[in-house]
Amino acid sequence: MSNRAFMPMFWGDYLRDTMQLSTEEHGAYLLLISEYWVKGEPLPDDDAILSKIVRKTKTKWKKIRPKVESFFEQKDGKLHHSRIDEEISKSLEMYEKRSTAGRKGGQAKPKQNGSKMEAGLKQPQPQPQSNKLDKKDNKKDPEKSKPKTYRLPEDWKLCTDCIKYAREKGMTDDEIRTTAEEFKLYWLDQSTKRPGWIGTWKRWVIKKCENRSASFGSKSSGQRPGGNDVLAAYSRVLNRAEAKDALSEERRDSGRDRESDNPWETYDGAANGSIGHPEIIDHTP
Numbered sequence: 001m002s003n004r005a006f007m008p009m010f011w012g013d014y015l016r017d018t019m020q021l022s023t024e025e026h027g028a029y030l031l032l033i034s035e036y037w038v039k040g041e042p043l044p045d046d047d048a049i050l051s052k053i054v055r056k057t058k059t060k061w062k063k064i065r066p067k068v069e070s071f072f073e074q075k076d077g078k079l080h081h082s083r084i085d086e087e088i089s090k091s092l093e094m095y096e097k098r099s100t101a102g103r104k105g106g107q108a109k110p111k112q113n114g115s116k117m118e119a120g121l122k123q124p125q126p127q128p129q130s131n132k133l134d135k136k137d138n139k140k141d142p143e144k145s146k147p148k149t150y151r152l153p154e155d156w157k158l159c160t161d162c163i164k165y166a167r168e169k170g171m172t173d174d175e176i177r178t179t180a181e182e183f184k185l186y187w188l189d190q191s192t193k194r195p196g197w198i199g200t201w202k203r204w205v206i207k208k209c210e211n212r213s214a215s216f217g218s219k220s221s222g223q224r225p226g227g228n229d230v231l232a233a234y235s236r237v238l239n240r241a242e243a244k245d246a247l248s249e250e251r252r253d254s255g256r257d258r259e260s261d262n263p264w265e266t267y268d269g270a271a272n273g274s275i276g277h278p279e280i281i282d283h284t285p
Contacts, residue, residue, distance in 0.1 A: 007037045008087055021067060028054040028061070029068050033084055040088055042078035050079075149193035156184055162198060166205050179208055 021029060031054045036043055043050065051061035072079035158180050166176045183204050187197075194200060 042080045147195040152187040
């Protein structure tokens with residue numbers, strides 16, 4: 001009986017190498033390699049024997065033999081197949097390893113000297129425990145004591161408490177929405193992990209309010225938020241107007257004055273007395 005329980009079949013390799021075979025040639029080739037595997041040795045190069053293996057008459061076998069035998073190597077009156085020889089070697093090696101492991105497992109273990117009572121007496125006796133706890137045992141595992149941290153979620157949204165806290169700090173709903181967007185975009189780009197993000201949000205709001213007070217002035221001063229933006233815009237417009245006046249005067253002197261003298265005309269062509277760049281102007285009355 002063969003020690004090879006099964007024959008490994010790599011169908012991807014087989015179909016790639018046998019695309020040119022017909023159905024009849026496929027059957028003959030499979031029967032030959034099956035016989036090769038079961039016997040565990042090359043096939044005899046004898047048409048009488050080979051025709052019986054493939055279940056064909058000699059005449060029909062000789063017709064299909066040229067294509068089928070191209071997968072074998074003729075040597076010493078035998079048909080050798082290198083891939084099957086390789087798989088047979090692997091199978092025999094695996095069989096030997098398993099047999100050796102089985103023999104070792106079935107061997108009796110050596111008897112221990114002395115009786116069970118003697119073995120028990122030789123075992124170390126328990127020592128009385130000290131009333132003082134070991135300092136190491138008293139310490140908590142730092143890894144277990146640490147709270148679980150995580151990055152700011154992609155779908156992070158303000159909770160009710162966060163909105164309430166921002167309102168208590170004097171922020172309007174528009175400011176809260178803008179601040180929340182800044183907060184989310186900033187921390188999504190960071191690799192920071194924290195056990196919770198409510199405290200971070202509160203610190204962010206405090207910092208935002210402090211910056212706003214420093215930049216725009218407090219409410220007690222009577223200056224509304226965004227005042228510095230307006231002043232900065234006016235300053236830019238005035239600077240442009242002064243530059244245009246200087247250019248116009250220079251062109252008038254040269255007789256080439258074709259520019260408007262309207263000091264409020266900005267580079268976007270607005271000559272209606274309004275200030276350009278409306279996106280930076282707070283139009284709140």
